[in-house]
Amino acid sequence: MTALFPQATPAPFTLDHDLLEVSMGPHHPSTHGVFRMNVTLDGETVVKLTPVFGYLHRNHEKIAEQNSFLAAIPYTDRLDYICSMTNNCAYVLAVEKLASLQVPERAEYIRVIVSELTRLFNHTCLAGFLLQDMGALGTPLMYAFREREHVLDLFESLSGSRMMCNFMRFGGCRCDLPAGWIEQAATVTDRYSLFLDEFEALLTDNEIVRARTEGVGVLPADLAVNAGVTGPMLRASGVNYDIRKVDNYGVYGRFPFRVPLGEHGDTFDRYMIRILEARESLAILRQALREIPDGPVIDPKAKLRNFRPKPGEAYGRIEAPKGELGFFLISDGGPNPYRFRIRPPSLINLTILEDMCRGHTIADVVVILGSVDIVLGEVDR
Amino acid sequence: MLGRAIIQGFIETGRNFVGSYYDPERLTTVQYPEQTLPPDEHARTIPFLVYDGDDPSQGLRCTACTICELECPPQCISIVKDTVKKPDYLGKMQLQPKVFDIDISVCMDCGICAEVCPFDSIKMDQVFALSTGDRQALLLHKEQLAKSNLYFRQIHPGEAAAIDAARAEQKRKAEAKKAAIASAPSGFPSPLP
Numbered sequence: 335m336t337a338l339f340p341q342a343t344p345a346p347f348t349l350d351h352d353l354l355e356v357s358m359g360p361h362h363p364s365t366h367g368v369f370r371m372n373v374t375l376d377g378e379t380v381v382k383l384t385p386v387f388g389y390l391h392r393n394h395e396k397i398a399e400q401n402s403f404l405a406a407i408p409y410t411d412r413l414d415y416i417c418s419m420t421n422n423c424a425y426v427l428a429v430e431k432l433a434s435l436q437v438p439e440r441a442e443y444i445r446v447i448v449s450e451l452t453r454l455f456n457h458t459c460l461a462g463f464l465l466q467d468m469g470a471l472g473t474p475l476m477y478a479f480r481e482r483e484h485v486l487d488l489f490e491s492l493s494g495s496r497m498m499c500n501f502m503r504f505g506g507c508r509c510d511l512p513a514g515w516i517e518q519a520a521t522v523t524d525r526y527s528l529f530l531d532e533f534e535a536l537l538t539d540n541e542i543v544r545a546r547t548e549g550v551g552v553l554p555a556d557l558a559v560n561a562g563v564t565g566p567m568l569r570a571s572g573v574n575y576d577i578r579k580v581d582n583y584g585v586y587g588r589f590p591f592r593v594p595l596g597e598h599g600d601t602f603d604r605y606m607i608r609i610l611e612a613r614e615s616l617a618i619l620r621q622a623l624r625e626i627p628d629g630p631v632i633d634p635k636a637k638l639r640n641f642r643p644k645p646g647e648a649y650g651r652i653e654a655p656k657g658e659l660g661f662f663l664i665s666d667g668g669p670n671p672y673r674f675r676i677r678p679p680s681l682i683n684l685t686i687l688e689d690m691c692r693g694h695t696i697a698d699v700v701v702i703l704g705s706v707d708i709v710l711g712e713v714d715r
Numbered sequence: 716m717l718g719r720a721i722i723q724g725f726i727e728t729g730r731n732f733v734g735s736y737y738d739p740e741r742l743t744t745v746q747y748p749e750q751t752l753p754p755d756e757h758a759r760t761i762p763f764l765v766y767d768g769d770d771p772s773q774g775l776r777c778t779a780c781t782i783c784e785l786e787c788p789p790q791c792i793s794i795v796k797d798t799v800k801k802p803d804y805l806g807k808m809q810l811q812p813k814v815f816d817i818d819i820s821v822c823m824d825c826g827i828c829a830e831v832c833p834f835d836s837i838k839m840d841q842v843f844a845l846s847t848g849d850r851q852a853l854l855l856h857k858e859q860l861a862k863s864n865l866y867f868r869q870i871h872p873g874e875a876a877a878i879d880a881a882r883a884e885q886k887r888k889a890e891a892k893k894a895a896i897a898s899a900p901s902g903f904p905s906p907l908p
Contacts, residue, residue: 408823483744494755
């Protein structure tokens with residue numbers, strides 16, 4: 335264990351000097367919200383880094399324990415407020431396990447489509463944010479947001495809201511797809527593939543991007559596994575672990591997609607993995623939009639009101655764009671969960687921040703933090 | 716060559732910059748306060764109460780069943796039942812709300828109230844830009860919440876048409892049943908003269 339978490343070796347003291355403690359955040363523009371880091375610096379080099387969480391704590395779990403099972407769905411939208419559809423998906427998956435509900439096939443396909451659309455724009459927006467942290471103020475992020483706009487239009491015509499979708503229900507989805515939605519989604523998918531080419535031409539080979547990211551913030555595979563890191567961060571370190579493949583939840587078993595893996599586990603790999611995953615998502619989307627069957631979108635046994643699952647516990651997890659998003663529920667037979675616990679991917683991916691940052695300069699800390707892909711709504715809950 | 720990709724990046728940026736002047740497809744935003752886009756048919760913001768006819772105090776569909784009050788996730792609805800009943804569209808006597816308040820500073824626009832309402836009474840509006848300096852003005856009362864069915868048909872045409880058709884069908888069935896009871900030869904003498 336000591337070998338895995340090496341202690342900081344202070345630089346040899348040539349001059350009489352002290353370490354400097356800097357408190358970055360919670361209002362630092364590069365911390366993606368209200369996140370604080372206590373950084374101890376030796377000159378410009380990071381010796382010690384302590385993440386401080388909790389500035390956006392909203393008591394989500396306790397609120398959900400006091401509300402009914404249904405009323406927790408709109409709160410899950412606000413966890414990772416960029417990817418509300420996947421949050422909904424993970425929660426209803428846990429409740430469906432608890433109440434043994436069957437999801438109709440059409441609803442499963444709708445879930446795959448909206449999840450992959452969410453993954454697409456989350457990954458491109460993350461690349462935009464990462465570049466913004468490096469100093470490319472606006473341009474890549476603006477292009478990513480421009481394409482995200484089209485997906486949000488799709489979500490609005492499907493669920494009524496652009497970001498706080500509140501779309502999934504136990505045993506299916508709230509409503510069927512509106513007329514012409516599939517054609518529209520196919521157009522957006524084709525557009526996105528052109529946009530990814532454009533985005534890569536803009537960024538991937540750029541010398542400045544390479545210089546700032548290659549070899550920065552290396553996360554070794556054994557350390558990543560031991561720390562419980564999941565999602566694109568883990569795969570960038572070369573560990574083949576994708577819950578869509580491991581669990582085969584929903585209808586993911588029918589999609590022959592590839593899982594991209596990184597070699598070095600540095601910041602550039604974490605950027606590249608996301609672009610490659612977005613390309614795989616496009617392939618999944620094309621297949622799902624082609625194969626989506628007709629039929630009902632909700633289990634007729636599922637009840638909206640007075641929903642009381644039998645006593646028991648269930649853990650539902652999905653591959654959210656940021657990693658493994660899990661909901662652990664204990665029911666005592668009442669209308670509200672006895673225990674409601676969330677396993678947020680970005681909180682657990684953040685715990686490894688110090689090991690990635692140690693030895694790098696303070697300017698690299700900003701880039702490494704950007705590559706972790708955090709949303710503070712999910713970290714602090 | 717060092718700098719090749721940077722030049723390529725500049726070409727991409729330049730193409731996007733110039734392209735947005737010539738290709739309307741590349742313009743995704745409008746100049747908001749001067750221009751607005753029409754809202755999507757399915758878009759939702761805050762809830763409102765539907766009434767039939769012209770008089771909101773008579774035609775309100777709400778029967779004060781308090782299901783929305785119980786299911787509302789942030790608990791922003793408060794209902795007080797009236798003691799006086801009034802007939803609904805089928806002629807059945809139903810309760811009505813004496814007080815129906817929604818605190819839109821608490822409401823999170825989730826639409827669960829509209830989903831659980833069994834009387835198609837509470838629906839989601841499409842108004843926005845509701846900010847005000849007066850905090851009391853954010854507590855909407857029954858009078859401000861009541862909006863006519865015609866308005867509902869304007870903002871959600873598809874959903875309103877389906878609901879109107881279902882209600883007309885129910886009404887037709889109820890009247891047919893009533894007529895059948897009135898005209899059917901009964902074994903019992905009618906108590907009415």
